[in-house]
Amino acid sequence: MKVLVLGAGVIGTTSAYFLAKQGHDVTVIDRQESVAMEASHANAGCLSYGFTSPLASPGLPFNILKWALSGRSPLVVNPNMSIETIKFMYRLYKNCNSKSYEVNKSRMLRIANYSQKALLQIEADFDINYVQRKQGSLQLFWDSKEIDKAKKDISILEKFNIKSELLDPEGCLKIEPGLRYVKNQIAGGIQFTDDFTGNCYLFSNEIYKKCLEMGVNFEFKTEINAIETHNNAVSAVLTSKGEFKADCYSVSLGSHSNNILSQIGIQTPIYPVKGYSITLPVLADKDAPQSTIMDERNKIAITRLGDTIRVAGIAHLTDFNKELRAKSLESLKQGIDRLFPNSYEQTNDLNFWTGFRPSTPDSTPIIGPTPYSNLYLNTGHGTLGWTMSAGSGKLLANLISGSEPEISLEGIDMSRYSFANRTPQNYG
Template sequence: MRVIILGSGVIGVTSAYYLAREGHEVVVIDRQPEAALETSFANAGEVSPGYSAPWAAPGIPAKAIKWMLMKYSPLMIRPRFDPAMWSWCLRMLGNCNAARYEQNKGRMVRLAEYSRDKLRELRNEIGIGYDERSRGTLQMFRSQKQLDGAVTDMAILDRYGVPYELLDREGCLAVEPGLADVREKVAGGLRLVNDETGDCFLFTQRLAKEAGQLGVQFEMGVNITGLQLEQGRIRGVETDSGNFVGDCYVVALGSYSPLLLKQHGIRLPIFPVKGYSITLPIINPYASPISTLMDETHKVAITRLGDRIRVAGTAELAGYDLSLDESRGDTVRFVVSDLFPNGGDLSRSELWCGLRPMTPDGTPCVGATPISNLYLNTGHGTLGWTMACGSGRLVSDLVSGKRPEIGTEGLSIDRYLRRRRLVGRPLKRLPSITGSR
């Protein structure tokens, strides 16, 4: 079967690799000159199944107000007349209750745990290296109230058999000795012992080469303008380099996926949430993080990637605006200097931003659509790297007609769709929408 994949971020490339391994002829289309140059480029570096949780949670509306009033705020909302943004916000608020949170977290953990296992298998099979470490994630609490609040997450982790350790201050310092100089700021932590770290960009670039050796064709620097739909099937992808025709199509465009699909009556409730990161060189390995530390107060992750520290966080609702606001980097700079003041050279840090494709319930949309030969692998939010291998393998199995290794309940777009007539009208040319997600 000839499969066309739209998007060459970590989600698109893992999908391509697994599909090619099943013997399919695979073509990947992307507007960028190389794979993983957008949202996959400089993310937090976490492969964190244990930390997989929806942003929509009990108490979040009140917390959001508090966050926006903080000096180093993890959240910013830029008011704008954007029905898609406000609709997404209302849907997210509808998920901020205990029952929805438990259901959504369970779905996310299921996929994320499976994905971590697939990543390990892949690493063993092809020997791919990407500054990886298997040293866990420490969710660090600055207050006793935060520590007490971990009980809810621990109950869900217990239910899904995810191992963890609840640590006091000394336990946190034992796993992250670089915190020794700021011990008074640590109340305790929840350590997800099976979590990993690694450079998503490096992984995606190297896996793309592996996929190329399996025959995957990468059409880079190509702008997608729309899909051609006839009688309930996609007949081709229209681009500025001509039409691409296949038997099956996989949309892995992250935040840009809704722009492509809405012309055909598929309303994907995905909205871009801008995040920032800095990358700085390590100057003192003993004063740097060992693995990943998540500062629960500021919602900032600090990760060791080889001889670098990656610090990522903040959530900015500003539509598709990719402008680099230097002031938004203050939060991530503050957190790394506050917790690991002697670990890296902030004067040589590089600031970056990217758009996270967020669904209102936190769970991605992976699987079939009402269009018979169209599949989705999108909407992973902050967890694209964590869920990439599992999502890619899942889509490959579905396209190949194989029974997936995990349950697919609640992972597809079906949870959002109201059945409606598919739209097959003359193609309206869209702005360039293909991105590396």
Template structure:
């Protein structure tokens, strides 16, 4: 069966890999000249199933109102007339209930844990390397209230069978000695030993090369102009290189996915949420992370990638704007300087990307409700790298008419009733 995957980020490339493993003829289309050059390029570097948490949670409206007056707020809303943004915010707020939070986090943990296991298997089977490590993640708490609030997450982690442990400050420093200078700032931490790290861009490039060796054909530098449909099926993709056809199609275009379904009267509840990162060489080994930590106060991730440090964070609602904001850089630098300070910030590469977020935090993975030969693999938010191997395998299984290893019906677009 011939399958065209639209999008060559970490989601599209992993999907193409698993489809090729099933024996399908696979082609990938992307407007960029290489793979993994957008949201997958310089994300926080975390494969973090244990930290898979929806932004829509009880108490978020109060927190968001408070953050509006803070210079280093983890959430920034740029004033603009944008009906899509208003609709996304409204649907996000509707998910800020305890019931919705439990359901959404449970779904996210399910696919993220499965994805981590598939990534482990992929690494074992192929020997692929990507500046990765399997040393866990620590969520750092600066206040007693943060520890108290984490109790609900720990309950859900326990119910989902996810290993975790509440750490004292001494236990944190035993695992991350580079934080010794920040001892006075810390109250405790939540260890997620099953979480991992790795360079998503490097992984995507190397997996794409392996996929090519399996016969996958990449059409890079080719712009997708429209999906052409007849009644209940996609018949072709109109591109800058002409029309392309297949038996099955997979839409994995991240934040840009809704644009291609809107003309087909199918709404994807996805909005681009802007994130930022800094990447720098390690300047002082004694003050560098061993693995990865999340500064809960600023919602900033600090990750070691080989001999580099990646600092990522901020959720900014500003449409498709890709301007690099100086004040967002200040927040990343502040968190890192307070916690570690072992990197060369003067030589850091500053980057921004758009995360494709859904109101409930769960990606949209599965067949489309209207077009029988179209599959969706998009809307992973900040967790595309975390969930890539799992969602790619699920789509490959479904297209191959195989039973998925985990329940997947509630991951599809059907849950929104569109």
């Protein structure tokens, strides 16, 4: 079958890989010059199979107040809020209760768990190097209250056979010796032993090269303007390079998915939650992080990627404003200095970067069919798109091929949103 994949981020690229593997004739369209140039470019680098949590949690509203008072909030909201921002915050708030948290977390874990298997399958398929490490990740706590809160999550994790280990400060130092400067300040941590780390940009490029070998066609520097429909099906995609036609279409346009989908009546609740990262050269291995450390209080992730350290975080609700915010740079620098003060070379080039996490209010991506018979979605992966990419790509390919999905679609496809129960005819 001829399949057109819209978007060449990590989601579109892995979709193309699994579709090509299943024998389809695949073309990928993207406006950028190569793969993974937007949200997938310089993310935190954690493959958080165990440490998978929704943004909306019962404690979030209280935390927002607490952060606002402390003047060091990892969640920043622009004072001139747009309607889209208000809608996202309201929908997020509706998910801030124990029941939704557990449901959302279970759905995310279902995809994350499957994604780990799919990623290992990719690694078995061909020799792929994305400076990957398989040393687990460490969720770090500064006081016992934070530990007690995290313990509640362990029962959900056990349901999914996610391995985790509670560590005292000494235990944290054993796996991350560079933390010795804060040994007396930290309360402990949870190690997710099955988490991996790696560079998402490198991964996407390696998959891209393999896709080329498998005959996938990439159309870069091509702006997608609209989707044309006829008789409840997509008939063409209109781009800056003309019309593209296929038997089947998949949308993985990240935060921009709604711009195109809303034109044909599909309203996905995806909001661009802006985040930032810096990437620094390692100075001394003994002082540097070995894997991912998630500073739970400050919501900053620090990851070792080859001979560099990536520091990422901040959730900034400011629509599609691409400005590199000086205060966010400061927070990230403080994040690394607080935990690994002697780990990186002093440099003027911090590789300060920003990207938009394509976020749904329930933090679960939207994968599966739409009311249009030949249109599929693989989008809305939020804070964990890199983690969920391989499983999402494989799930999508199985659905398009008509094979039985290997995990349930319950709560993953767009039918979980009430507005999705409309048919193309009444989209008006």
